[in-house]
Amino acid sequence: MNDLKRQIIWCIVGNAFTVVLVMAPVIILSDASSAYFKFGWSDRLILISVKIDSALRYSMLFGAIAVINVIKIISEEIGGPILGFNIYNPDKKVITDFTKNELQFFGNMMFLMSGVRKLFEVIIIITQFDIALFSLLVSEVASLFTIRALLNKKTFSPSTDVEYVELATVE
Numbered sequence: 001m002n003d004l005k006r007q008i009i010w011c012i013v014g015n016a017f018t019v020v021l022v023m024a025p026v027i028i029l030s031d032a033s034s035a036y037f038k039f040g041w042s043d044r045l046i047l048i049s050v051k052i053d054s055a056l057r058y059s060m061l062f063g064a065i066a067v068i069n070v071i072k073i074i075s076e077e078i079g080g081p082i083l084g085f086n087i088y089n090p091d092k093k094v095i096t097d098f099t100k101n102e103l104q105f106f107g108n109m110m111f112l113m114s115g116v117r118k119l120f121e122v123i124i125i126i127t128q129f130d131i132a133l134f135s136l137l138v139s140e141v142a143s144l145f146t147i148r149a150l151l152n153k154k155t156f157s158p159s160t161d162v163e164y165v166e167l168a169t170v171e
Contacts, residue, residue: 039130047127048120065124065131066138072117073142075110077150083107 001009030037035044041058045051052058086095087107095103125132 035128036126037129039128045128047131048123061131062134065135068117068121069135069138070142072114072121073139073146076114077143077146079110083110 038045041052041054043051043053045053047061050057052061083103083106086092086098087103098106121135125135
């Protein structure tokens, strides 16, 4: 295993540890009567001053969350790196695909829209656990497709395939 893979694995393990570190006390010490750990619609579920008190409203909320998260993932995973590598890469001194004003405008608009979306996203996900969980799952499913689409545009050296073949044939 190369050093880059080892570093990535340690980062994933570290992230998993922090998730457990945060979630364990929350699960153990949570109040059973808390509105946050309820599931489904109710007369008490109010999201940004909209009462979610029926199956229709609850379904519409989940549909809106799905659309918002899919658009978020596409714009962050496709548009974000394009802007980031053109604006922040210190080794890229000559920009050919954008004018200076276009990059300024696109970068600031992307950050503004992302910030406003994040504001509403925080309000939505702190409202109720099932809504937060659904939001997370939609984002993860969407990222499966965008990451695969981005990886399909790349070529990989034969050595990465050889490593897999060697591991698969060892008995």
